[in-house]
Amino acid sequence: MKPQSAENGKPADVVPTLEDVARHAGVSTATVSRCLNSPERVVERTRLKVLHAVRELGYAPNFNARALAAKRTNTFGAIIPTMENAIFAKGLQAFQEELGTHGITLLVASSSYSPDLENDQVRALVARGADALLLIGHDRTPETYAFLERRKIPYVIAWAYAPDEPRLSIGFDNRQAMRVLTRKVLEFGHERLGFITAPRATNDRARGRYQGACDAMAEHGLDPTSMTVRETTYGIEEGGDAFEDMMAAPAPPTAVLCGNDVLAAGAIKRAREMGLTVPQDVSITGFDDIELAEIVTPAITTMHVPHREMGRRSAELLVGLCNGEPTGRSLELEASIRWRESLGPVARS
Amino acid sequence: MKPQSAENGKPADVVPTLEDVARHAGVSTATVSRCLNSPERVVERTRLKVLHAVRELGYAPNFNARALAAKRTNTFGAIIPTMENAIFAKGLQAFQEELGTHGITLLVASSSYSPDLENDQVRALVARGADALLLIGHDRTPETYAFLERRKIPYVIAWAYAPDEPRLSIGFDNRQAMRVLTRKVLEFGHERLGFITAPRATNDRARGRYQGACDAMAEHGLDPTSMTVRETTYGIEEGGDAFEDMMAAPAPPTAVLCGNDVLAAGAIKRAREMGLTVPQDVSITGFDDIELAEIVTPAITTMHVPHREMGRRSAELLVGLCNGEPTGRSLELEASIRWRESLGPVARS
DNA sequence: TTGTAGGCGTTATCAG
DNA sequence: CTGATAACGCCTACAA
Numbered sequence: 001m002k003p004q005s006a007e008n009g010k011p012a013d014v015v016p017t018l019e020d021v022a023r024h025a026g027v028s029t030a031t032v033s034r035c036l037n038s039p040e041r042v043v044e045r046t047r048l049k050v051l052h053a054v055r056e057l058g059y060a061p062n063f064n065a066r067a068l069a070a071k072r073t074n075t076f077g078a079i080i081p082t083m084e085n086a087i088f089a090k091g092l093q094a095f096q097e098e099l100g101t102h103g104i105t106l107l108v109a110s111s112s113y114s115p116d117l118e119n120d121q122v123r124a125l126v127a128r129g130a131d132a133l134l135l136i137g138h139d140r141t142p143e144t145y146a147f148l149e150r151r152k153i154p155y156v157i158a159w160a161y162a163p164d165e166p167r168l169s170i171g172f173d174n175r176q177a178m179r180v181l182t183r184k185v186l187e188f189g190h191e192r193l194g195f196i197t198a199p200r201a202t203n204d205r206a207r208g209r210y211q212g213a214c215d216a217m218a219e220h221g222l223d224p225t226s227m228t229v230r231e232t233t234y235g236i237e238e239g240g241d242a243f244e245d246m247m248a249a250p251a252p253p254t255a256v257l258c259g260n261d262v263l264a265a266g267a268i269k270r271a272r273e274m275g276l277t278v279p280q281d282v283s284i285t286g287f288d289d290i291e292l293a294e295i296v297t298p299a300i301t302t303m304h305v306p307h308r309e310m311g312r313r314s315a316e317l318l319v320g321l322c323n324g325e326p327t328g329r330s331l332e333l334e335a336s337i338r339w340r341e342s343l344g345p346v347a348r349s
Numbered sequence: 350m351k352p353q354s355a356e357n358g359k360p361a362d363v364v365p366t367l368e369d370v371a372r373h374a375g376v377s378t379a380t381v382s383r384c385l386n387s388p389e390r391v392v393e394r395t396r397l398k399v400l401h402a403v404r405e406l407g408y409a410p411n412f413n414a415r416a417l418a419a420k421r422t423n424t425f426g427a428i429i430p431t432m433e434n435a436i437f438a439k440g441l442q443a444f445q446e447e448l449g450t451h452g453i454t455l456l457v458a459s460s461s462y463s464p465d466l467e468n469d470q471v472r473a474l475v476a477r478g479a480d481a482l483l484l485i486g487h488d489r490t491p492e493t494y495a496f497l498e499r500r501k502i503p504y505v506i507a508w509a510y511a512p513d514e515p516r517l518s519i520g521f522d523n524r525q526a527m528r529v530l531t532r533k534v535l536e537f538g539h540e541r542l543g544f545i546t547a548p549r550a551t552n553d554r555a556r557g558r559y560q561g562a563c564d565a566m567a568e569h570g571l572d573p574t575s576m577t578v579r580e581t582t583y584g585i586e587e588g589g590d591a592f593e594d595m596m597a598a599p600a601p602p603t604a605v606l607c608g609n610d611v612l613a614a615g616a617i618k619r620a621r622e623m624g625l626t627v628p629q630d631v632s633i634t635g636f637d638d639i640e641l642a643e644i645v646t647p648a649i650t651t652m653h654v655p656h657r658e659m660g661r662r663s664a665e666l667l668v669g670l671c672n673g674e675p676t677g678r679s680l681e682l683e684a685s686i687r688w689r690e691s692l693g694p695v696a697r698s
Numbered sequence: 699t700t701g702t703a704g705g706c707g708t709t710a711t712c713a714g
Numbered sequence: 715c716t717g718a719t720a721a722c723g724c725c726t727a728c729a730a
Contacts, residue, residue, distance in 0.1 A: 017706095018708065019707080030710085030717060034715090034716085042715070043716095058496070058499060060475075060476055060496075061476065062476060063476035064477065065417050065707035066709075068706090068709090068723065068724090070708070070710085071709090084438050086434065089434075092432065105473060107456055126409070127410060128413070129412070146407075265644055294618075297621070366724085367723065377702075380700060383725095391699070410723085410724075411722085416706095417706045417722090420725095
């Protein structure tokens with residue numbers, strides 16, 4: 001069965017190319033190309049003719065061929081650790097919106113918190129012609145950084161601003177933020193603290209947050225090592241398990257700090273199931289301020305991070321970089337506490 | 350400043366090409382290409398030599414060029430209405446996992462529930478060489494369908510199985526599912542129902558769910574038009590607003606059905622803020638069974654949809670289609686009620 | 699088993 | 715303002 005024609009009588013299953021359009025319009029391929037890319041460089045009459053042919057044939061430029069020839073794709077890539085929860089959704093949304101105003105398309109990949117997978121994703125995105133990349137946090141394999149440098153791909157690190165990291169980053173100081181939050185917890189009179197964190201080995205944000213809590217304890221004259229720590233993967237259930245486990249100790253914490261809101265939501269849920277009242281029996285705090293934090297009962301007192309601002313600024317910076325602007329500066333944004341209901345004074349024992 | 354050399358003394362800022370590798374290894378480009386794509390067709394000795402050169406130069410194939418020449422990208426695309434909440438996350442995850450086992454990469458785009466935007470995304474993905482597409486629901490512009498047909502792009506529609514739709518789809522019957530859920534609500538003695546739905550104009554799932562509720566009412570001898578309906582965009586707050594508005598009526602509903610869990614979560618939250626107890630004062634049901642449904646207090650009685658199964662099956666079907674298997678059949682999956690706490694008997698008045 | 703060479707669909711450089 | 719024509723980086727018959 002040979003390619004024939006569609007029901008409308010037009011040639012159908014041949015994907016029209018520039019050349020088809022050119023022939024159809026009686027001009028050269030170069031002219032068609034110009035019509036599409038810099039319409040002002042061709043006279044109205046020809047332009048109309050060409051545009052007509054384009055419509056007639058249902059022509060759409062082949063992106064791959066274009067990228068190959070033009071060495072620019074107007075596509076940026078973003079690699080986030082996970083799409084499973086909303087932690088990065090809002091920031092990414094803002095990133096995309098800002099890119100949109102510059103006519104740039106966004107490709108998203110998720111690494112499942114695996115540096116090796118992230119490395120693959122970076123290569124895949126770059127191989128696809130991504131002009132620039134948005135990355136989350138500083139921790140990644142040296143190979144990835146080496147690859148990025150060698151290919152001279154502009155990239156920015158979001159969700160983390162660390163004063164001592166050399167790379168271009170836009171975000172907040174995770175360590176400092178958690179230190180501030182922990183101080184508040186301590187000011188409520190809590191002395192036995194618990195800390196539930198995501199795996200820290202390859203996650204500088206999680207590490208920073210943990211260290212921030214330790215900082216605050218030390219400041220307060222408490223021994224950081226007295227803090228009960230549970231490390232667990234993301235997830236409501238996981239957070240709950242860690243919490244339950246922690247509360248089974250002879251002298252359980254009176255306040256449990258969670259490295260993120262998902263974990264905190266899990267802890268709160270489990271507390272309820274265990275018959276504990278939050279914050280009367282135990283205080284729980286979160287981090288990130290995703291929608292979940294407001295929904296849960298009691299609502300989570302958490303650290304609000306500037307999701308949208310990070311996304312928007314990252315886009316601006318990257319666009320600038322691609323247009324040859326001198327490499328911008330890292331940008332520190334503010335995170336601030338959102339007071340809600342899950343943190344209260346220590347219970348009298 | 351001219352391209353010089355990196356710290357390791359190797360040429361650096363030139364992106365290595367097949368030809369570079371070939372020269373470096375003392376073979377032809379064809380051989381290098383074979384080493385990468387069908388290693389078994391080249392003897393060990395040469396292969397090692399080539400692989401060494403590849404590593405040495407940090408070579409990574411240019412995807413666009415490859416796609417251009419091979420006319421196959423091993424890339425599928427998925428366009429979902431939103432990434433802002435978790436509704437599609439789990440299914441997409443499963444889709445991606447299944448594709449991964451076939452060596453296929455996934456590109457994701459989100460349409461913000463706009464058919465026009467979706468049309469753009471489809472074209473963008475196809476222009477980028479997507480071999481196949483995952484789409485959500487049946488509603489989209491005729492242009493989009495026409496484009497897909499003309500380019501002969503395999504695609505499958507997920508999240509919706511409608512017996513009377515001709516296109517290949519994998520999902521559940523939204524209408525039937527909501528009808529079942531509504532029946533249960535009615536069996537609890539509720540007669541004044543409220544319905545909060547996402548915009549139905551360009552969303553067949555939302556429409557189906559609404560109709561299902563009407564079906565059940567009619568079955569039950571109730572007038573479907575007596576149901577209070579509020580249509581609102583996705584979002585916790587929006588759901589809350591719709592709920593509050595609805596409850597302000599002289600004879601407010603005793604049970605409010607929500608088109609999805611996000612809306613239901615908003616309703617529950619607002620109910621609490623209004624001093625209403627769920628389900629004693631008013632029952633609320635959701636749809637989708639995303640994580641949120643379990644977290645909220647009270648936990649939402651909702652319709653569980655086969656997220657992962659839809660994702661996995663869609664991937665299998667699409668892979669088959671790309672390998673020239675005869676076009677598969679649409680597949681209806683089951684949705685079933687998850688009983689939790691937000692639905693109870695009608696209050697005595 | 700390996701090399702040669704043509705072509706994939708665009709863009710960009712130069713003449714005309 | 716428009717038309718040849720040479721890249722772009724890779725794949726794949728076809729030959730050797």
